Amino acid sequence: MSTSSAPPSAKPPMRDALVAAAFRLFLERGYEQTTVDDIVALAGVGRRSFFRYFPSKEDVVFPDHESCLAEMTAFLAEGREEHEPVRRVCDAARLVLRMYAENPTFSVQRYRLTKEVPGLRAYELSVVWRYERALAGYLRRRFAGEPDGTLRADVVAAAVVAAHNNALRSWLRSDGRGDPGTAVDHALDHVQSAFGRPRTDRGAPQLPRAEGPEDVVVLVSRRDAPLWRVVQQLESALGRG
Amino acid sequence: MSTSSAPPSAKPPMRDALVAAAFRLFLERGYEQTTVDDIVALAGVGRRSFFRYFPSKEDVVFPDHESCLAEMTAFLAEGREEHEPVRRVCDAARLVLRMYAENPTFSVQRYRLTKEVPGLRAYELSVVWRYERALAGYLRRRFAGEPDGTLRADVVAAAVVAAHNNALRSWLRSDGRGDPGTAVDHALDHVQSAFGRPRTDRGAPQLPRAEGPEDVVVLVSRRDAPLWRVVQQLESALGRG
DNA sequence: GGGCCGTGTGGCACTCAGTGCACGGGCATC
DNA sequence: GATGCCCGTGCACTGAGTGCCACACGGCCC
Secondary structure (H helix, E strand, O other): OOOOOOOOOOOOHHHHHHHHHHHHHHHHHOOOOOOHHHHHHHHOOOHHHHHHHOOOOHHHHOOOHHHHHHHHHHHHHOOOOOOOHHHHHHHHHHHHHHHHHHOHHHHHHHHHHHHHOHHHHHHHHHHHHHHHHHHHHHHHHHOOOOOOHHHHHHHHHHHHHHHHHHHHHHHHHOOOOOOHHHHHHHHHHHHHHHHOOOOHHHOOOOOOOOOOHHHEEEEEEEOOOOHHHHHHHHHHHHOOO | OOHHHOOOOOOOHHHHHHHHHHHHHHHHHOOOOOOHHHHHHHHOOOHHHHHHHOOOHHHHHOOOHHHHHHHHHHHHHOOOOOOOHHHHHHHHHHHHHHHHHHOHHHHHHHHHHHHHOHHHHHHHHHHHHHHHHHHHHHHHHHOOOOOOHHHHHHHHHHHHHHHHHHHHHHHHHOOOOOOHHHHHHHHHHHHHHHHOOOOHHHOOOOOOOOOOHHHEEEEEEEOOOOHHHHHHHHHHHOOOO
């Protein structure tokens, strides 16, 4: 029952006690109405110890993001060349979803807090920003050399984060009922179909082969037609999106 | 010459004096090494007056974003049905660029500050977030009723902001030399070509007319070819991108 | 002119987040 | 048992932000 026999990433019970005490007070009297002294009094520890575990009062609301960010960084670092870049960052975003889905009630409580308290919202933004920069950094490396590589990397990273958050928030608004996975998959598919450029064509292309005339599309367009319309017609001609 | 005759948004000179004093100190000894007492001492005003004009120490670094946000909100509110939505939010983003471009040296100084100081970075994120929510709110209204309308709205807004910031930051890194407009236009074109689906086709399309065979492009593609490659070929065939 | 406002400003005291530092107690090692 | 170390604690301090009151200035009515 003791946690003292787990050398790697042993969870200090004190940390968890602080988080529990903090959330109890935050929920019953609000974040700003709760002082750090209140928290440590309820947890039965010294005030100084709070700041040993959490650099700031806001950090106690997001106790697991630091490790999740490290997990995402590792996941992106171990990415191989054969991974399609956009697909890879979508999978990385799913790591964050998994963390939220592991503790639905906790996630919903935190969501309600961050929605109400401006300071927590700002803090969450800086956390999300670090995720986004991790994704963008990975994409920049993968797109290196391509024209507008960094631009595309930044835009795709932002789109992936936005899609992920859109689905995540809608799940959180529903009190964490149901499976958030399918909604996030759908949202990320949306982004992937808009941006996904398989890079596998440099190695083993695996491009599906045309097998007959019915697999060929001929598009006739005016040169000065708006590109969006051409793409729109092209999409419907190809039977997509 | 007096400002007493301008009831709406009359600029108190005290506000400007505080901003000037603050930046002088921030630049010469750093943001965190400068206290609010230092600022008010240099500006020759009382400490209490500082917090009359700026709700927090961070606000003095972004003295014009509040009005710019109001400007953007008004710009989006006056948007007509005939405006293509994605195009409209791109134009709204250009309002922010214009604000930065109006004071290049100030913008560059602020950029250096926000890059170094984590607290300012977090504050800037919350400002950018409000811009993004304004854009997303507009798009949600325009996409209302469409399947995945809110998802598309959030993703497009995030992409527009990311593209804008990508170009803006590269301009800021170059010490504000040159014209940021073309880079931002290019970045936003990138987003528009990925997402732009004009709705004008319900009204008067105004499609340009082809005038001869040299204005016609014929593209032959396999039906199962990756869309991105087809678009790429299409772009070069049309002489764009 | 002498009161009566509303507004802008300064001063003061206070709360609270966050930090530096030094102390004390367990705990392993030699 | 002495040494060093890690962890938790108490204390004093800085600095941001707030509430409250006093004061000065200008107009306005009586």
